[in-house]
Amino acid sequence: MTFGALRIAQKDLNIELRTRERMTSMVLLSLVIILSFRFAFFGFDVNLTGSPELVAPILWTTIFFAGLVGLESSFSYEKENKYLDGLLLLPTSRFSIYLGKMLSNFLFLVVIDVMTVVFIIAFFAYDFGGDILTLFLVLLLGTFSFVAMGTLISGMTMSARTRQSLLQIALIPLIVFTVVIPAVVATSTVVIGSGDLAPDLRILGGFGILSLLLAYLLFGHILEG
Amino acid sequence: MERRKLIDIVLVILAVVFVSATTLAAFYYAPLEPVDVLTVVEHESDYTGDDVRVKGVVHDLSGQDLSLWDISSPDPGITINVTYSGEGDLSTLASDGDTVYVVGRYDPDDGFSAKEVEIADDPDEPAGWTSPYSAKIFYFHVPAAWTSFLAFGVVLGCSIAYLLKGGQKWDIWALSSAEVGLMFNTVAVISGALWAKAEWGYYWDWNDAKLFSTFVLWLIFIAYVAIRSGAVRHESIPRVAAIFGVLGFAAVPISFISSRIWTSLHPNVVASSTGHLSSEAGTVLMLGVLAFTFVYATLFSRRTAIERSVMEIQDLKEKLEEEE
Incomplete structure (x- = not known):
């Protein structure tokens, strides 16, 4: 089961290494969103060092929207090119397809995490200092939780004509309490340097695992028919 | 087909009758809770225990029939005891002749046991709710919220049935129930916001767990x-x-328990330890729940009929295309 998942993730990585289609659009989107924030704050002379409470919302808004683009193309690529039947014929469980897709989405989004942090450092001249390792722990956990539910919803909405907007409409309400708020609060805790990280990390991890469990139960139903 | 029509007519009649009954009862029968008005005639200012006892006279609100305000209250004019266990010292808060508003529960043997006591600036304006007449929206807001939970519960049940057994019936039911439930949820959110404006002074608070x-x-x-x-x-x-x-x-239980486990200004009147609902208010609430359930059933029945027609038309269309 896990072996099949790894092979599917490897296939996605290979395609990405050759075409660089998804990474390019995701990284560029992340850049454009950060720049939009930069220009939106133009008149206010915003200084993130002075108001670090803005770092987490900017960081996660960027990651979520760049991530949504990645999630959207995850299954639509297979669907549009009629590769989905090929995937379904693989001698592995449906859940492995989900796991493999989740793994590749996760890896792509981790790159976006890193790039977004780099963009914030570059365009807002913000110094994360010694927090950067703890920050990446929060980013990894938040990304895992986001991708775990996101891949499930992405699989659900792939056949819809309006899947781009549908993925966002369907996914965001489900993750408001469970991913968005805990991720932003945990990141703020790290950046501002006061408060307890553990409860928010527990929500993120717990929801990620719950999403895996739901995918295990439901993903077979999604790919049927 | 005929039987369905009959059911629809009966449902419409029930819905209209019960909604009218709820409206009448909410305005003419249900008490304004939790407002009780007292005029202090004497108080023990040297009392140093945790509870301060204040003797008061139930005050008639500028000609209002008190029995209409709260039927569980004693008759106007009699002297009752108030045991106050809230913050602050009641003896410094109230003095003889003051009109105080007491939020609490009346018991014929023990008097009022009050958690909140407020001195009235204007004796004509009750203070338990800032806006007690707006609180009548409770009899529509709560049934609407419950009915939306019921509708979403039906969505859950039909969805599980569809996944396990298949069958177009479950799908149509789930869709219809979701749409009707969404409407009731909208009613609950809007009526809640209107009440919040009257009571709290603002329509919405994003930091409130229940609202969010x-x-x-x-x-x-x-x-x-x-x-x-x-x-x-x-x-x-x-x-x-x-x-x-x-x-x-999954969001339904979260929404239901949120004001009970997280900080929220949203009142917990039903199914909580802080709630106190007089039997009259409870009766009107139950009437409201029944009324909204009938409205739900009516709309649900109509919606499923529409969806069945849609399916029928689409099937006919497909058949026509095949023949061509």
Whole structure:
């Protein structure tokens, strides 16, 4: 089961290494969103060092929207090119397809995490200092939780004509309490340097695992028919 | 076919009768809770215990019939004891002749046991709720919220049945119930916001767990309906919607318990330790719940009929195209 998942993730990585289609659009989107924030704050002379409470919302808004683009193309690529039947014929469980897709989405989004942090450092001249390792722990956990539910919803909405907007409409309400708020609060805790990280990390991890469990139960139903 | 029509007519009649009854009862029978008005005639200012006892006279609100305000209250004019266990010292708060508003429960043997006591600036303006007449919206707000939970529960049940057994019936029921439930949820959110404006002074507070979680629930079922309508007619859509219905229902218990476990200004009147609902208010509330359930049943029945017609027309269309 896990072996099949790894092979599917490897296939996605290979395609990405050759075409660089998804990474390019995701990284560029992340850049454009950060720049939009930069220009939106133009008149206010915003200084993130002075108001670090803005770092987490900017960081996660960027990651979520760049991530949504990645999630959207995850299954639509297979669907549009009629590769989905090929995937379904693989001698592995449906859940492995989900796991493999989740793994590749996760890896792509981790790159976006890193790039977004780099963009914030570059365009807002913000110094994360010694927090950067703890920050990446929060980013990894938040990304895992986001991708775990996101891949499930992405699989659900792939056949819809309006899947781009549908993925966002369907996914965001489900993750408001469970991913968005805990991720932003945990990141703020790290950046501002006061408060307890553990409860928010527990929500993120717990929801990620719950999403895996739901995918295990439901993903077979999604790919049927 | 005829039987269905008959059921529809009966449901419409029941809905109209019960909604009218609830409206009348809410305005003419239900008490304004939790307002009780007392005029202090003497108080023990040197009392140093945790509880301060204040003797008061139940005050008639500028000609209002007190029995209309709260039937569980004693008759106007009699002297009762108030045991105050809230913050502060009541003896410094109230003095002889003051009109005080007491939020609490009246017991014929023990008098009032009060958690909140307020001195009235204006004796004509009751203070338990800032706006006690607006609190009447409670008899519509709570039934609407409950009915939306019921409707989403039906979505959950039908979605699970569809996933396990299949069958177009479950799919149509789930879709219809989601749309009708969404409408009731909208009613609950809007009526809540209107009440909040009258009572709290603002329509909405994003930091309030109850408001936020109910809004998320609303968004989730917007998404459910969007999944149904935004898609081409595709075999997988009912299944996808069913899965989303199962996922989305998780927000219902969160919305229900949120004001009980997280900080929220939202009152917990029902199914909580702080709630106190007189039997009259409870009766009107139950009437409201019944009324809204009948409205739900009526709309649900109409909606399923429409969806069945849609399916029938689409099948006929497909047949026609095949013949051509």
